[in-house]
């Protein structure tokens with residue numbers, strides 16, 4: 001293997017040459033303590049930066065084995081190391097010429113702790129994947145600057161962010177312990193009959209609508225006595241807080257008293273959070289899914305009949321299709337799709353629900369005869385959803401008492417703290433009529449037509465050349481691009497993801513795009529149902545990591561759930577169900 005000195009010599013030799021001479025850099029270099037791989041070289045200084053990785057043996061980094069002894073600890077440690085490398089990059093990244101010359105960045109983790117391709121710890125090595133802008137002035141290679149960047153700056157970064165002796169050992173252990181604690185809490189929910197847990201002292205509100213860090217000076221969470229539960233942590237003994245039992249739970253209270261903030265913390269309780277986030281000990285069932293109205297979205301052959309029947313024009317609601325769903329039909333579809341993707345806990349907030357989907361009051365029932373109303377509101381289904389199907393609901397509601405009857409418990413937020421008002425609410429509800437309705441579900445699973453899912457985009461045809469030439473179109477190329485967490489470009493489609501609030505990272509969106517291409521190749525065969533075909537992929541990823549999607553992945557993919565994977569495919573406008 002060529003060495004660091006060979007790399008220096010080569011870079012000096014190409015100094016002043018034109019940019020494409022960088023292409024020969026591709027390969028692996030021995031740097032004594034670690035290996036540098038140059039995986040992909042950018043075509044010019046303005047193009048996407050070059051892809052690099054380093055591999056360092058644990059015997060060189062001295063990373064203690066205890067920090068990666070199981071999956072929880074490993075992911076906590078990986079996230080810590082990626083964050084340390086990101087910080088070191090920020091300090092060293094410098095403009096060294098045109099375009100992206102001198103740039104150094106890694107896909108920095110946010111508040112959530114997710115398995116990501118940018119940092120991967122195996123039995124023997126730590127792998128970091130990141131990008132660098134190879135320096136140039138105009139299109140002329142700055143070889144000496146490149147040599148400094150690759151053979152001096154990068155080793156310094158490795159020294160600062162990966163060598164155990166230069167890291168804050170206490171913080172590193174805390175990262176591993178915190179992540180293991182959260183996984184252990186989530187694993188205890190089911191056996192305790194809970195769907196979520198919020199530790200006393202947790203900080204739920206965020207700094208702002210665009211800043212996911214904890215709010216300063218927030219009121220710490222405190223459980224009402226009736227729901228106080230103690231759970232055991234692998235590190236730090238016991239934690240006490242609010243255990244929300246399975247069933248139907250309401251979060252009520254005056255406006256601005258913290259209802260949505262609590263629900264948002266629960267919807268992100270599917271993820272673990274980094275130390276000092278405030279939500280380290282807030283966990284919910286891994287399949288908990290937020291469902292909301294999303295008018296205008298497309299819906300393909302979803303059975304909405306539990307909620308919607310007798311649409312005008314005799315439109316079929318057992319296999320409902322629309323290019324432009326309404327508020328209520330989109331919310332009904334979201335619920336049925338969530339259940340299809342394995343959700344056993346639904347989260348709803350009145351702020352973002354269709355009113356006519358949630359309730360219909362008595363006066364309206366007098367004015368509009370039931371046979372004229374296609375919608376059976378959720379209030380009439382929520383009980384049976386749990387009793388007959390084991391699907392719990394947590395619902396934020398400030399404007400209607402109609403749910404007091406079917407609810408198992410009613411929590412009232414008052415100055416950001418919950419109080420158990422179940423007895424009072426039940427008294428007000430009076431005799432509640434037991435729901436005899438069985439929540440139907442269609443037994444014919446939805447099977448996607450693989451040909452309707454295409455990651456390739458055909459390039460525009462050649463205009464022809466001067467010799468009169470050929471107008472044949474160029475070969476199609478794969479097009480998978482994340483636009484923040486707002487949208488995914490997939491082939492020639494753009495999938496709107498802006499209302500999927502449980503997607504938290506653009507790297508998840510990219511990974512979902514890659515995973516969809518993988519599913520198209522391997523598991524969507526025209527016979528396998530939609531949830532099964534996608535789950536086959538997520539099971540592989542959770543067993544073998546994101547390298548399932550390709551042996552040499554880009555460094556900007558992050559782990560995602562089956563629920564968001566399915567939600568993405570469900571929003572693909574070209575999707576056809578057989």
Ligand code: ADP
Nearest residue numbers: 205218219254255256257258259260261262416
């Ligand atoms: P609701 O849904 O009941 O109308 P929100 O959850 O939207 O109320 O909260 C209203 C405001 O109060 C938000 O700006 C939120 O950040 C803030 N807030 C929520 N919980 C707390 C808390 N524990 N301490 C301080 N501020 C909070």
Ligand code: MG
Nearest residue numbers: 259260261351
């Ligand atoms: Mg609200």
